[in-house]
Amino acid sequence: MDREEYLRKCSNMKCQRVQVDESFVPALQDEVMEVEHLLAEPRNVHASLDGSLDSHTTLNDKDDLELEVLDGLLDDVEIDDLEGTGGFAGACEEYFLDFGFADKFEEVLGSGPFEGSLLQISSSESHSSGLSGSSIVGGVLESTKVPIAKSECKNDSLDETITYEAHGAFRNNPSQPSKVNCRYNISLDIQHLQELENNSHLAAGILTCKKGKGPVEKGQPAVLREKRFRKPTQRYIEEFSNSRSKEKAPTAVTKTEHLSDSSCDVLHIRIKALKKSPSEKSSNENSDVMLPELQVRKRRLEKEKLEYDKELFPSESEDECSTSKRSRRKDRRKHQKMWTLPEVLKLVEGISEYGVGRWTDIKRFLFSSSSYRTPIDLRDKWRNLLRASSAQKTSREAEQNDELALRPLPFNVVHRVRELAKIHPYPRQRGSKRLRVSQAGSSIIAKDSPPLSLSKRNVRRKFT
DNA sequence: GTTAGGG
DNA sequence: CCCTAAC
Numbered sequence: 486m487d488r489e490e491y492l493r494k495c496s497n498m499k500c501q502r503v504q505v506d507e508s509f510v511p512a513l514q515d516e517v518m519e520v521e522h523l524l525a526e527p528r529n530v531h532a533s534l535d536g537s538l539d540s541h542t543t544l545n546d547k548d549d550l551e552l553e554v555l556d557g558l559l560d561d562v563e564i565d566d567l568e569g570t571g572g573f574a575g576a577c578e579e580y581f582l583d584f585g586f587a588d589k590f591e592e593v594l595g596s597g598p599f600e601g602s603l604l605q606i607s608s609s610e611s612h613s614s615g616l617s618g619s620s621i622v623g624g625v626l627e628s629t630k631v632p633i634a635k636s637e638c639k640n641d642s643l644d645e646t647i648t649y650e651a652h653g654a655f656r657n658n659p660s661q662p663s664k665v666n667c668r669y670n671i672s673l674d675i676q677h678l679q680e681l682e683n684n685s686h687l688a689a690g691i692l693t694c695k696k697g698k699g700p701v702e703k704g705q706p707a708v709l710r711e712k713r714f715r716k717p718t719q720r721y722i723e724e725f726s727n728s729r730s731k732e733k734a735p736t737a738v739t740k741t742e743h744l745s746d747s748s749c750d751v752l753h754i755r756i757k758a759l760k761k762s763p764s765e766k767s768s769n770e771n772s773d774v775m776l777p778e779l780q781v782r783k784r785r786l787e788k789e790k791l792e793y794d795k796e797l798f799p800s801e802s803e804d805e806c807s808t809s810k811r812s813r814r815k816d817r818r819k820h821q822k823m824w825t826l827p828e829v830l831k832l833v834e835g836i837s838e839y840g841v842g843r844w845t846d847i848k849r850f851l852f853s854s855s856s857y858r859t860p861i862d863l864r865d866k867w868r869n870l871l872r873a874s875s876a877q878k879t880s881r882e883a884e885q886n887d888e889l890a891l892r893p894l895p896f897n898v899v900h901r902v903r904e905l906a907k908i909h910p911y912p913r914q915r916g917s918k919r920l921r922v923s924q925a926g927s928s929i930i931a932k933d934s935p936p937l938s939l940s941k942r943n944v945r946r947k948f949t
Numbered sequence: 950g951t952t953a954g955g956g
Numbered sequence: 957c958c959c960t961a962a963c
Contacts (some may be wrong), residue, residue, distance in 0.1 A: 845951065864952070865957075 822857050824866055826898070832863055833870075833901055841867065841905070874902040 824832075835847035844860035852858040 842952070859957095860951075861953095862957075868954090 828852075828855070828858070829866070829870065829898060832866055833898065833905065835863070836867060836905055870902045874899050 831851050832847065835851040839846040839850070842864075844864045847863055848858060848860045852863065
């Protein structure tokens with residue numbers, strides 16, 4: 486085929502891949518194998534890419550050996566670059582933030598942050614094995630450069646062009662996940678950059694990145710470190726909340742905003758999975774490993790976000806809680822009804838009739854009409870009466886009279902309660918109620934007939 | 950289910 | 957007045 490036909494094929498491929506791009510994760514898995522050509526033989530990129538273009542998901546058997554090489558690269562990459570749990574994912578997120586707030590597109594794609602991120606990865610790969618990471622980068626970029634030019638000619642939308650380029654170029658390379666991610670994020674941000682006036686800018690930027698492999702890569706890590714420690718920006722928070730709201734389907738990434746988070750997850754997990762089992766390379770295994778870890782990380786992030794929200798708005802939940810508590814406490818006393826003197830008299834008569842503790846009986850026979858008086862209420866009232874009577878007991882008659890003025894509790898009632906308290910001490914020890922009642926009744930009315938009911942009646946009569 | 954005890 | 961443990 487001649488060059489034009491090849492270019493046309495390439496451009497077609499890009500368009501198709503963009504369509505598939507709705508689900509970022511599966512595409513990555515399916516196209517894992519395609520990259521090996523690029524890695525093993527960067528100079529044959531065109532031929533390999535062409536073969537994979539015709540069948541997008543075709544996997545070659547001869548790639549196994551090359552994938553092993555890739556796994557080795559990945560091992561070294563993780564050891565060298567991943568710091569704790571952050572690793573590539575965190576780094577890429579930071580880069581994404583940085584790019585998102587770049588004032589100008591040239592800054593992003595020029596010799597600034599973008600080059601730094603890309604170069605850092607390349608350097609880690611380069612000193613990890615015999616294969617030169619920079620050469621890989623060059624090969625990938627070279628293969629993707631052509632579709633870009635083609636798209637530029639066909640389509641005036643520069644944003645889409647950039648997106649296509651990023652997807653097609655880097656999704657094919659599984660051994661450079663961070664690169665894929667960073668490039669992808671860049672494309673997302675570029676979509677929002679309105680200052681892009683010329684397509685040539687884009688081409689120049691990409692070319693700059695591609696060529697920045699050798700000497701530049703070693704001078705950049707300082708810049709990267711500095712950027713890593715940037716605080717999360719408002720945009721990051723918003724996007725993160727969006728991805729959190731859609732975490733029910735983590736693998737089905739449908740919006741560009743979610744790619745920033747989930748793609749980092751996917752790539753990060755891919756690295757770990759490959760490191761654990763370097764010999765296995767089936768896409769199914771990748772997905773199996775990816776989903777749980779993805780969920781775990783999502784959950785962790787969600788937890789952190791919740792805590793963050795709590796810190797931001799601590800008064801909200803507290804207020805809510807306190808108000809509910811308050812209202813509940815208010816409701817607690819809502820049905821309170823003051824005890825009237827007739828009620829107290831009725832209660833005392835009931836206690837004299839049925840004995841202390843027979844609250845249900847008293848309620849049933851004497852307070853059946855007043856539904857708001859529960860047996861517990863009767864008991865509580867009796868308890869309060871005992872308390873009051875005992876308090877008055879120590880004082881003199883004058884004080885009782887004074888208290889009578891304050892409380893509508895006639896003296897005869899107080900006296901009666903006091904006498905009843907003698908017979909039915911309250912509170913009393915648990916488990917000895919009936920014994921004490923019978924003992925008190927029999928002891929007081931010992932001369933009369935022993936039955937409890939009679940004695941109680943005698944007691945009542947005594948104070949009537 | 951009822952009661953005692955604490956709140 | 958409400959709640960809970962013990963009965």
